Amino acid sequence: MQTISKDTIYKILEQVKDPEIPVLTIIDMGIIRDIKLSENEVEVVITPTYSGCPAMNMIEVEIKSALQANGFQNPKVTTVISPAWTTEWLSENGRKKLKEYGIAPPVEPSKDKNALFQDEKKVQCPQCDSFDTHLVSQFGSTPCKSLYKCNSCLEPFDYFKCH
């Protein structure tokens, strides 16, 4: 067996999508924490975005089947919860893809130059780019999103909340 590099594994994992936000790969999400390679074994270490995220089991199954399809017999997937996942681990590419998909990417406080207070975030409408938007509900269609509405184009949209 030729030597396998972590890059090879990353390439395979790039095919695995988040089942709830199918434009994002699990690499974009930043949930892959480590890849451990030994003689005949590959172990992927992942971290959940939210404790109750129902997509985690699905993601685990999909990682295993992607690796198996590429000739790895018994891939292992383990979960760690510390350090806790943060939206800062979302890749730049992931943020771009989210916006194109119609989900406003998270606004981290440090990047939030338009807000006077920490709580007051200016979330940009992914449809018309207006900053004139308001929060409808802190909780949205999945644990990682809240619901916003744009005051300019009047479209409701999902915001990937900062965590």
Next chain:
Amino acid sequence: MKNSLLNYTIHLADNAHILGHRLGEWCGHGPILEQDIAMTNISLDLIGQARSLYQYAAEIEGRGRTEDDIAYLRDAWDFRNVLLVEQPNGDFGKTMVRQFLFDAYNFLFYKELKNSNDQQLAAIAEKSLKEVTYHQRFSSEWVIRLGDGTEVSHEKVQNALNDLWMYTGELFVMNDFEKDMTNNGTGVDLEKLKPLWQEKVDYILKTATLAKPQNDWMQSGGKTGRHSEHLGFILAEMQFMQKTYPGQVW
């Protein structure tokens, strides 16, 4: 000591699990769609936290029981959750008052547990704290909005607060397993949380124009397995499948 750690972990898991189940009862019944989704989102977070804790409890115990066995195959007297979380939902206002009283505690609790010398509990606390922060913001806002709302909403949440108040004392009563865990640096000293909790609750109630109940008599018992009649009904529904079809999987 191992037994105390096990009980401590199960106590935390049961708090999250039972409150998560109660909020789940709102699924499809919320006053409006957004609040329905909010309550079930919080429920999902809590059940996720409960899973992490039950998994850890199963590991500590080391007798081959799984997270599901602990969650679904115990009876009421084995549950260690506080009485507050098993109280019925009532109307939306009552659910929000119960949630606020518990969130205010839970937030302070996980903030401390994050520094536990038990690595797994500290990790679960770090993760949970992020989620509980949203929960607390949500329930505080609703208590304020309803308390400082119409005459009807004010009266409803004031009554809910009066009803639930006697279950808040138990949050800070340390049982043997909690004392053990606090003494060895794993658990949280609840005495220290109490004034911080009171300060938070006083502030929100004042903003909500609600009167803090004057009754000092507090009911406890949940942490030692003496529950209100409500828990049995919760378990009858929640554990029905596993008790009727043992070992059933999806």
